[in-house]
Amino acid sequence: MILENVDVVTDISKEEFQENYFKKQKPLLIKNYSQRWDAFDKWNFDFIKEKAGEQEVPLYDNKPADSKKSSDAPVTKMKMKDYIDTIKSNPSDLRIFFYIITDRLPELLKNFTYPDLGIKFFKRLPTLFFGGSEAHVLMHYDVDLGDFMHFHFEGKKRILLFDQKQSKFLYKVPLSVHTIYDVDYENPDYEKFPALKYAKGYEIFMEHGDALFIPGAFWHFNRYLEPGFSMSLRALPNKPKVFANMLYHVFIMRYTDKILRKLFKGKWVDHKQKWAYEKAAEALEKYEKKTKLNSHR
Numbered sequence: 001m002i003l004e005n006v007d008v009v010t011d012i013s014k015e016e017f018q019e020n021y022f023k024k025q026k027p028l029l030i031k032n033y034s035q036r037w038d039a040f041d042k043w044n045f046d047f048i049k050e051k052a053g054e055q056e057v058p059l060y061d062n063k064p065a066d067s068k069k070s071s072d073a074p075v076t077k078m079k080m081k082d083y084i085d086t087i088k089s090n091p092s093d094l095r096i097f098f099y100i101i102t103d104r105l106p107e108l109l110k111n112f113t114y115p116d117l118g119i120k121f122f123k124r125l126p127t128l129f130f131g132g133s134e135a136h137v138l139m140h141y142d143v144d145l146g147d148f149m150h151f152h153f154e155g156k157k158r159i160l161l162f163d164q165k166q167s168k169f170l171y172k173v174p175l176s177v178h179t180i181y182d183v184d185y186e187n188p189d190y191e192k193f194p195a196l197k198y199a200k201g202y203e204i205f206m207e208h209g210d211a212l213f214i215p216g217a218f219w220h221f222n223r224y225l226e227p228g229f230s231m232s233l234r235a236l237p238n239k240p241k242v243f244a245n246m247l248y249h250v251f252i253m254r255y256t257d258k259i260l261r262k263l264f265k266g267k268w269v270d271h272k273q274k275w276a277y278e279k280a281a282e283a284l285e286k287y288e289k290k291t292k293l294n295s296h297r
Contacts, residue, residue, distance in 0.1 A: 001160075001185075001188060001196060001197065001199045001200075001201060002197075002198070002199065002200045002201070003160070003200075003201055003202060003203040004200075004201075004202055004203070005202065005203065005204075006027045006028060006029050006161070006202045006204055006212075007021075007026070007027075007028050007029070008028075008029045008030075008031060009028065009029075009030055009031070010030070010031050010032060011030070012028070012030065012117075014116055014117050014118045017117045017118065017213075018117070018118045021213055022117070022118060022119065022147070022213075025147075025163070025215035025216070026215065027161050027202055027204070027212065027213055027214055027215060027218070028212070028213045029204055029206070029210060029211070029212050029213075030210065030211040030212075030213075031207075031209075031210055032209045032210065033115070033151070033209065033210065033211035034112070034151050034153070034209040034210075034211065035209050037111065037112050037113060039110065039111035039112070040209065042108075042111045043111065043112075043153045043209075044153065044154060045084050045088065045154060045227075045229075048080065048084065048105075048229070049080065049081045049084050051105055051107055051108070052080045052104065052105050053079065053080050053081030053084075054079060054080070054081070055079065055080045055104060056077050056078070056079055056080075057077065057078060057079070057080050057083060057096050057099065058074030058076075058077050058096070058097075059074055059075060059076050059077060059078055059083065059094045059095065059096060060074055060075060060094070060095050060096075060097050061075050061093045061094055061095070061135075062093040062134070062135065062136055063075070064138070064181040064182075075094075076094075083096070083130070084130075084227075086132070087130070087131070087132035087133070087135075087227040088227050090132075091132065091133050091134050092132030092133065092134055092135065092227075093131075093132060093134040093135045093136070094131075094132050094135065095129065095130055095131035095132065095135040095137070095224070096128070096129065096130040096131075096229075097129060097137075098127050098129070099127060099128040099129070099130070100125060100126075100127050101126045101127065101128060101231075102124060102125070102126065105128075109126070112151075112231075114233065115149055115211070115233075117149075117213075119147060119149070119235050120235055120236075120238070121149075121233045121234065121235050122146070122234050122235060122236050125234055126231060126232070126233050126234075127231065127232050127234075128229055128230065128231050129222075129229060129230045129231075129232070130228075130229040131157075131222075131224035131227070131228065131229070132224060132227050133155070133224060133225065133226050133227055134224075135223075135224045136185075136186075136221065136222060136223040136224065137220075137221065137222040137223075138178050138179070138181065138221070139160070139170060139178060139179045139183065139185060139219055139220070139221040140177050140178040140179070140219065140220065141164070141177050141217050141218060141219045141220065142177070142216075142217075142234075143177050143246075143249045143250055143254060144234070144236065144237070144246055144249070144250065145216045145217045145237050145242055145245060145246045145249065146216050146234045146235050146236050146237055146246075147213070147214070147215050147216045147234075147235045148213075148214055148216075148232050148233060148234045148235065149211055149212070149213055149214075149232070149233045150206075150211065150212045150213075150214055150230055150231075150232050151209075151210070151211050151212075151230060151231045151232075151233075152206040152207065152208065152209075152210050152211075152212075152228060152229075152230045153208055153209070153228060153229055153230065153231075154208060154226070154227060154228035154229060155208075155224065155225060155226025155227050155228035156205060156206065156207055156225040156226050156228070157205070157206045157207075157222065157223065157224055157225060157226075157228055157230070158203070158204070158205055158206075158222075158223040158225055159203075159204045159205075159206060159212065159220055159221065159222050159223075160185055160201055160202070160203055160204075160219075160220065160221040161201050161202040161204065161214065161218050161219065161220050162199060162200070162201035162202075162218065162219040162220075163201075163215075163217075163218055163219070164217050164218075164219075166199045166200060166201060166219065167219070168195070168279065168280060168283035169195045169196060169198050169199040169280065169283060169284070169287075170183075170195075170196065170199055170219060170280075171183055171193060171195065171196070171276045171277060171279075171280045172276055172279070172280075173272045173273065173275075173276045174272055174275050174276065174279075175253055175256055175257040175260070175272065176253075176257055176272065177249070179219075179276070180193075180273055180276050180277065181273070183196065185221045185223075186223065193280070194284055195280040195281065195283055195284040195287075198284070198287060201219070205225075206230075208228075216235075216237060216242065217242075
């Protein structure tokens with residue numbers, strides 16, 4: 001993969017952000033952004049345990065979804081306080097996915113302020129994500145195609161970002177928003193996945209209090225290097241073309257895949273994986289032919 005750093009700032013005006021990042025759909029890392037919140041000292045595991053420790057939470061691991069089960073079925077459940085103790089005391093790939101603050105911990109809404117960057121956030125869905133030191137999230141892009149700000153707390157986290165132009169090199173699975181399950185983005189196997197070496201993206205390392213702007217439909221791979229949690233603030237697509245594409249993703253593509261998965265189970269999953277590999281091979285061949293022609297001009 002061809003990875004570069006994102007732009008990094010410690011502060012930015014609304015006008016500069018809109019002109020250089022939002023309009024251009026370019027990622028940006030704002031270091032220590034959350035430290036400006038009056039209640040920044042409450043963004044830690046201890047506060048979460050105190051306020052939500054008795055809640056039972058669904059947990060997920062690094063394994064691909066079982067074709068015989070719902071793709072969003074958890075591997076187990078645990079009280080929040082026990083989960084936090086587990087990931088703090090031992091290496092773990094267990095993670096909490098899409099913990100909706102307004103439903104589960106509304107008190108936390110008082111402990112941050114929405115960034116004044118000209119983004120109209122969807123205030124119904126501020127969400128938390130948790131992970132142990134071995135946890136990662138499969139390469140994917142969000143089905144709602146919305147821009148979002150991602151805030152990280154506690155331990156360090158590594159994120160890879162790619163725009164949609166790189167889909168052909170990432171082994172995108174048809175009728176889905178993820179790539180082939182067995183691509184290892186920490187140790188890429190370029191013999192097995194040769195197209196991957198041409199994928200151009202960004203590598204970001206986040207620390208406690210950092211904020212990352214991720215443009216809509218950007219592919220992202222998240223790897224918790226240490227136990228930690230993050231909050232995402234989302235914005236719904238506001239351009240007609242993108243909004244229509246979002247409706248297709250949510251109401252047509254996703255449900256078509258669910259129906260085919262229910263009907264054909266593992267055969268459908270295997271077919272999609274094979275299809276993704278074939279499409280990437282075609283893209284690789286075209287790219288290398290084009291590169292070879294250009295080098296002889």
